[in-house]
Amino acid sequence: MMNWLIPIIVTVLLLVVQHSLSTNRRAWLGAIIPTTLSVVLGFLVLSNQMEVNSTRDLFFIVAGPLVFFGIWSEGRNSLKRKRQKELDKMRAHDMS
Secondary structure, eight states, X not given: OTTTHHHHHHHHHHHHHHHHHHTSSSGGGGGHHHHHHHHHHHHHHHTTSSOOOSHHHXXXXXXXXXXXXXXXXXXXXXXXXXXXXXXXXXXXXXXX
């Protein structure tokens, strides 16, 4: 019964942590999870400890890190927009 619940909780926690790290001031923090996931999955596949039996398996091996890299990219863009908005407010305040 609980076999499916733990992986879902871990996945949700990883996604929340990834989003938090991605919107942090230091860009490299957001790269930790996707880079680690890519390296670990690559190692497992290349060392034959993880079998790729179908295109579905290959899809998830590739899509997992891409999702985390996408969250990282969007978090960085969000932070840039937020900073620009704050700068625009400061400039508008200075002009008045």
